[in-house]
Amino acid sequence: MNQEPVITEHRSISPIWILPAIALFICSWLLYSSFRDAGVEITIFFEDGTGVVAGKTQVMSRGLQVGLVKDIAPDIANKRIEATVEMDRSVADHLVEDTQFWVVRPRLSARAIEGLDTILSGSYIGIQFGSSTESRREYVGLTSAPPIPPDTPGLHLLLSAEKLGSIRIGTGIYYKNIEIGNVKSYELENDSSILIKIFIEPEFAHLVHEKSRFCNASGIEISGKLPNLKLKMESLASLLQGGILLYTPPALQHTPPAVNNQSYRLYTDYESANYGLPMTLALSSGENxxxxxxxVMYRGLEAGFVKEISISKDAPWQVTAHILLDPRAEMILRETTKFWMVRPKISPKGIENLRLLLSGPYITFQPGDGEFRNNFKILPEPPPQIPLRPGKTFTLTSNAPSRITTNSQVYFKNVPVGEVIQVEVASSGRSLATTIFIYSEHLHLLSTESVFWVRSGIEVSADLEQGVHLTTSPFQTVINGGISFTTPDKLEKKKNFPPGDGFEFQLWDSYGEAVAAAPTLQRSGKTVRLLAQQAGSLSVGDPILYKNIKIGELKSFRLTGNHREIVFEGLIFREFSDIVGSRTRFFNASGVNLSAGLDGIELNTESLQTIVSGGVSCVNLEDAPPLPPASPYPLFASYSEALSADDMTITLAMDRTSGLREGAAVRYKGVKIGHVSALALDENRTGIIATARIKNNTRELFRKNTRIWVTGPEFSLDGIKNIDTVIPGPYLSLLPGDGPLERTFTLTQEVPHTVLANMDGLGIVLETPHLGSLSIGSPVYYREVEIGRIIGYELSPTFQKVHVFVTIAEPYRPVVRKNTKFWNVSGAKIEGGIFSGVKFSTGSMKTLIKGGVAMATPDNEQTGPPAVPGDHFPLYDKMDKKWLDWNPDVVVLEREQSRQLPAASSK
Structure with a gap:
């Protein structure tokens, strides 16, 4: 059966609405989220918009994006750029009045390359959030990054400077070349000083103390003088863009740490910062x-330096040195402290402070006591100072004017044992009081019987008994003086005791006065008088020696009545008095006598003591004539003069010296037989008179016809002739003559060539119209073998020819005959014509350079008789070819000559 459908009506919402509902929810959420996350628009005005791009340039805070530039537009009216920026909602609450913006671009500086990340990503806008509570949406951008905020962790300090120099924002703060901070900002104060705000990184804040110092370390600092130049530079960054150095002296390291906003002075350099304790010193002059x-030095340590020199505006326009001291030297700022200058000077110790010639003088002081004081006056001279070594002070009184100065030496046996620390006028005004200091190790040399005297200006500090103390005396004692003393008890090996501190002695003006006042110092013996032209280095107390044994000493000296000579008085000790007699000769044995030439060096000395301090020696000459009784002994300048005191004296008259000097030798056949003792003008002032001393055993050489001439160096291509005269100078040569003995001669101007030529061989004369390239030393050849040489030349008596003097060596004498031919082989010869051609001929290289003569002798029956000394021969310009064919037998010639000699002698 058919059933009817049942229709049931449902009243619920259709599922199809679920999708629209979800879509509505999503849209609502997106709308809410868009509103919630929407950025905040602000406007920023920049003077320069380079690198800022709309839609690209970001606003960055600590590396994170917090905004983006949406739009850029020019603000022509105000000559700037207007940038519209959308900021994140998360930073909206921080967009307040004191928030700051700036454009970050790449920048190269001495310290670093900044903004390197912008090279690829482009420029961005930096932001520094403020602390205000007032909101703001419109800003004016900065041209550069703002300074570090005051609330940034670290140390924020203030520096006061007289001038800014090369310091800029960002300039580094350095400690031992490490950058520990930088300059935040600077501004001009009302008092025209510069206030600089600096920031120290937190990890370095502990380095800054309350007594720390800041100094400008910009560039290179050079100070000082040669040889102590100082160069100081912190870092390359400070060299290029400036820098500030933090320095805390070691003595101030214990001061409390610095706090924020603490103020400091900015010193101009490191020296000013290191020496911060000021004082002034009034000077007589600002020289040096x-x-x-x-x-400012104290015992070799640097205590400060002169910062500035000023001159007062009021009379007398005083010079004032403004000094900065090391804080550790604060204890010297007392009422009785004394200051003075230290300069180079000459003293008995030598040339003191020689290094100050380069580095310059310095100021030193003697610390005092009393109340605080920071202004002083400099002393013209150093105050008395007791040496920094153990010892005692004593006082010496004297009536004579003082030749002693502070720091003069005190000697015992010429060894320094103390020094003078003060010379002043005694309270009575009638005498001088000299305070001396004797070192403790030498106090045993003193007793109450010690005798003191002023050292002579020509003494030297040397004595072999105590050793040698090398000083520059007598030059230094002439300038600063010195004191010597002796102790009779000590010399006699008796036990003595040093006196107490401050004991007073008499100071005698000379050793002679001291000996006269102390009989125990006087030694018995024989007194001798010595007469000298000058004192040299001799002084009182110098020894008198005989065969290097001390037999006496010099006691005093004085000038003669006419003030031309000096008389020394010496004492010959009793045990040696028989050595000195009428034939004794005394000579000055001081120093070293040195004579040198190319033939060697002759060194004459006496004892080491006389080399250093001077002395006199003596010698007995048995063949010397005795001196008249009671007459003084001549004091000769040297041992050689003493030996030649009684030698013969000759006088030479000459037109000029020809290089001859006093001391030049007189030689015969190369042996020295005397010397020139004096050179002087004659009475008419037109010539020279030379006096020479000649050894007695050679007086027979000086007769009426003796010829004397000057021999000097001769330069030629063969070398240097008489080379021993190059250094010591020319000497006198002589050729003995005949006749009676003579003592007065006229110097021969021309060398006697003819006679000299025959002294070593056969002497002949060649006559030629011209000398050509021939010279002294040119060779003479026979068959190209050198058999002689040219020893001189001169014009003939008629001046028509040149006479060339030749000496032929003795072995070759037989080959020279009366008809021997001589020709000039000097140089090169060129002969020829247009049709015959050119012929060029030379001799050997030696003759080409220095000239020469060749000879040939006919042979067989054509050979002439042998030549005799003085024969004249013509000198041909060129040879005849047939001459070269001559070939005489020399053996036959020698036999013939030997047969002729007896016949010649019988005539």
Whole structure:
């Protein structure tokens, strides 16, 4: 059966609405999220929009994006760029009044390359959030990054400077070349000073103390003088863009640590920071004082330096040195402290402070006591100072004017044992009081019987009994003086005791006065008088020696009545008095006598003591004539003069010296037989008179016809002739003559060539119209073998020819005959014509350079008789070819000559 459908009506919502509902929910959520996350638009105005791009340039905070530039438009009216920026909603609460924006671009500086990440990503806008509570949406961008905020962890300090120099924002703060902070900002204060705000990183904050100092370390700092130049540079960054140095003196390391906003002074340089304790010193003159260079020293340590020199505006326009001291030297700022200058000077110790010639003088002081004081006056001279070594002070009184100065030496047996520390006028005004200091190790040399005297200006500090103390005396004692003393008890090996501190002695003006006042010092013996032209280095107390044994000493000296000579008085000790007699000769044995030539060096000395301090020696000459009784002994200048005191004296008259000097030798056949003792003008002032001393055993050489001439060096291509005259100078040569003995001669101007030529062989004369290239030393050849040489030349008596003097060596004498031919083989000869051609001929290289003569002798029956000394021969310009064919037998010639000699002698 058919059933009817049952229709049931449902009233619920259709599922088809689920999708629209979900879509509505999503849209609502998106709308809410869009509203919730929507950014905040702000406007930023920049002076320069370079690198800012709409839709690309981001706003970055600590590396995270917090905004994006949506649009850029020019603000032409205000000459700037308007940038519309959408900022994240998360930073909306921080967009307040003191928030700051700036454009970050790549920048190369001395310290680093900044903004390197912008090279690829492009420029971005930096942001520094403020702390204000007032919201803001419009800003003016900065041209550069703002300074570090005051609340940044670390140390924020203030520096006060007179000038900014090369310091800029970002300039580094350095400690031992490590950058520990930088400059935040700077501004000009009302007092025209510069206030600089700096920041120290937290990890370095502990390095800054309450007494720390900051100084400008920009660039390179050069200070000082040669040889102590100082160059200081912190780092390359500070050299290029400036820098500030943190420095805490070691003595101030214990001061409390610095706190935020603490103020410090910025010093101009490291020296000013290192020496921060000011004082002033009034000077008589600013000479040798340099700002920033002149130091304040104490016992070799640097205590400060002169920062500035000023002149007062009121009379007498005083010069004032403004000094900065090391804080550790604060204890010297007391009422009785004394300051003075230290300069180079000459003293008995030598040339003191020689290094100050380069580095310059410095200021030193003697610490005092009393109340605090920081202004002083400099002393013209150093105050008395007791040496920094153990010892005692004593006082010497004298009536004579003082020749002693502070720091003069005190000697015992010429060894320094103390020094003078003060010379002043006694309270009575009638005498001088000299305070001396004797070192403790030498106090045993003193007793109450000690005798003191002023050292002579020509003494030297040397004595073999105590050793040699080398000084520059007598020059130094002439300038600063010195004191010597002796102790009779000590000399006699008796036990003595040093006196107490401050004991007073008499100071005698000379050793002679001291000996006269102390009989125990006087030694018995024989007194001798010595007469000298000059004192040299001799002084009182110098020894008198005989065969290097001390037999006496010099006691005093004085000038003669006419003030031309000096008389020395010496004492010959009793045990040696028989050595000195009428034939004794005394000579000055001081120093070293040195004579040198190319033939060697002759060194004459006496004892080491006389080399250093001077002395006199003596010698007995048995063949010397005795001196008249009671007459003084001549004091000769040297041993050689003493030996030749009684030698013969000759006088030479000459037109000129020809290089001859006093001391020049007189030689015969190369042996020295005397010397020139004096050179003087004659009475008419037109010539020279030379006096020579000649050894007695050669007086027979000087007769009426003796010829004397000057021999000097001769230069030629063969070398140097008489080379021994190059250094010591020319000497006198002589050729003995005949007749009676003579003592007065006229110097021969021309060398006697003819006679000299025959002294070593056969002497002949060649006559030629011209000399050509011939010279002294040119060779003479026979068959190209050198058999002689040219020893001189001169014009003939008629001046028509030249006479060339030749000496032929003795072995070759027989080959020279009366008809021997001589020709000139000097140089090169060129002969020829247009049709015959050119012929060029030379001799050997030697003759080409220096000239020469060749000879040939006919042979067989054509050979002439032998030549005799003085024969004249013509000198041909060129040879005849047939001459070269001559070949005489020399053996036959020698036999013939030997047969002729007896016949010649019988005539």
């Amino acid at each position: 004082i340099s700002e920033g260079v002149t130091k």
